[in-house]
Amino acid sequence: MKITSEEIARLANVSRSTVSRVINNYPNVPEPTRQKVMGVIEKYGYKPNAFARVLAGKSNMEIALCISNDNSGDGNRWKGMESPYFMRLIAELITQSKAYGYMISVLVISTEADYEEIENRFLNREICGGVFVGFEFQMERINAIAEKGFNMVVIDPDDSLKQADNVKAIYSENERGAFLAVEYLLKKKYARIGHIRGDNRLSARERLEGYCKAMEAAGYRREELPVEYGGFNREYAYRAAVRLMQEHQVDAIFAADDITAIAATRAAADLNKRVPEDVGIMGCDYVSLYDDLGIHLTTVEISVREIAKIAVRAVLDIEKEKQIVCRAAIRVGLTA
Amino acid sequence: MKITSEEIARLANVSRSTVSRVINNYPNVPEPTRQKVMGVIEKYGYKPNAFARVLAGKSNMEIALCISNDNSGDGNRWKGMESPYFMRLIAELITQSKAYGYMISVLVISTEADYEEIENRFLNREICGGVFVGFEFQMERINAIAEKGFNMVVIDPDDSLKQADNVKAIYSENERGAFLAVEYLLKKKYARIGHIRGDNRLSARERLEGYCKAMEAAGYRREELPVEYGGFNREYAYRAAVRLMQEHQVDAIFAADDITAIAATRAAADLNKRVPEDVGIMGCDYVSLYDDLGIHLTTVEISVREIAKIAVRAVLDIEKEKQIVCRAAIRVGLTA
DNA sequence: TTGTATGCGTTATCAA
């Protein structure tokens, strides 16, 4: 059926052990022998059985991507598995890990049992690392698993994070990104800049802080800044944008994310304001989707590819830092 | 470290074989014994080692989702891994297969070697089935693997498909969907309906055919129908829409897909035409994305969830049909 | 109905 190391050994006139040593690049096998064995391996297209290796003690070259499922069910589909962010992240992680010879398996975490599932896989050596991304993780569970000696990476953790030893965290430069965005608007000579903030999670608070700092640096007083609640929700964001433009008379809006920015763009259109002439709109957390619709937001981008690359390197312990920050950059579009 | 069937056997005063029989629901184990063993299993939270089972002859409860990589690099990102269609499909497949206790592993197919990888996994019992989706598959390779006795499902294959015995095909009701769409426009009293067609792949040809048939049924002559090439590309589609509206004076457009429809909507706006009053626009192949932007296309929907559900059932051979067609339905929005 | 023995394909240990 399928050629095994046994066969290879026979054909190369060596023992299974030697074949194994060649496969695993052990140092104690002389070059001629290695050549001979490799020749037979190539000739017959032999590929070692991954499952057997794992059973025999090796770790599987597979990384679990653990996504927290969103059960809130508020009809806002920009969450959970279908979120374009997660989707791009999955795609990039698959690509990046493949470059190191690793596979990605996607696990959706929704119940307590799922954490046991993960731990089980670690114990069985089915996976050699876990990358966590999403909102509502139980950090204690993650820490507990990590403390048994397994590598975990958490992307954009909330500040509640107490990192166990084997846990690495990847942060996005939210505050600085927001600061850059507002700075950009100020340079464009917008004078009255409002902010549509997200909800209470860390990223939203950091972006708000960045906005405030940039405005303060420009001489504005923090207490008087026009900030409205958008909650990363397109309906709330739309109304927030209307309030900012009508009640606060802003001439520019820094939105907590791109969904919010798109909603603000609609609001501007409905109020007969031209973008960017009458009102400048700045997004955040670039989502590639809108380009394809011919909508080119000026926004803050933190490369998903970069995050994926770092995540893979971190979980494989190539990257040793426990706290890694991904840089934000302005992506110039047509809305500001 | 981890409890094994050996331990369970000892604790339950039976042999490993009996534990195995209980786990695998063999009939020849009396209820009291089963209860006793199950009790110990529950108590210690024993989970059989999946890899060991596979090595011992069982098939892994895992389905490979094989996605053809798009190397065309024409800058149109609505293809390959990042396509929202694939992304939703992945999400739905994960959900649906989980319901049957199966996992999904995603494989991106770009080179010849990838087919060998798939075959290798089948031979090692790492996967028990393959679901193929994308454009440029080498059906001969798929058939060759299937002929060795493995289950394969191809979603929306091109007509070049010669199905081997273990290959099942899932088709979308493209022609009927297009027919319904045009019928819908006719009922809405649009009189001059044009079509922006896709490229030369089967789905595009079928949609064109559905459009033609519906128009013929309404008394139009096929040769005189206003059809322009859009190629599923937003730039081409935009220009096609302009031609239809300016040169052909259409009052409604049936677009080959939703990307095309969105481009047509932009074109209408740029020509100062109101949608749907001055011109009706009908999409096809519903992509959920646009709702979140406040754009509500009237379009043709073929449920991705339904496709995923059927794909899982087909690959597990619960669904026995070799050719399965997924129904299309009109999704009413604001553009027609 | 149950237990024993063997095999799955690999790695690791120990001798040679």
Add this chain to the structure above:
DNA sequence: TTGATAACGCATACAA
């Protein structure tokens, strides 16, 4: 430097 041999954790044919 190499080769036997014993794990790894489970399923199964066969015997009892």
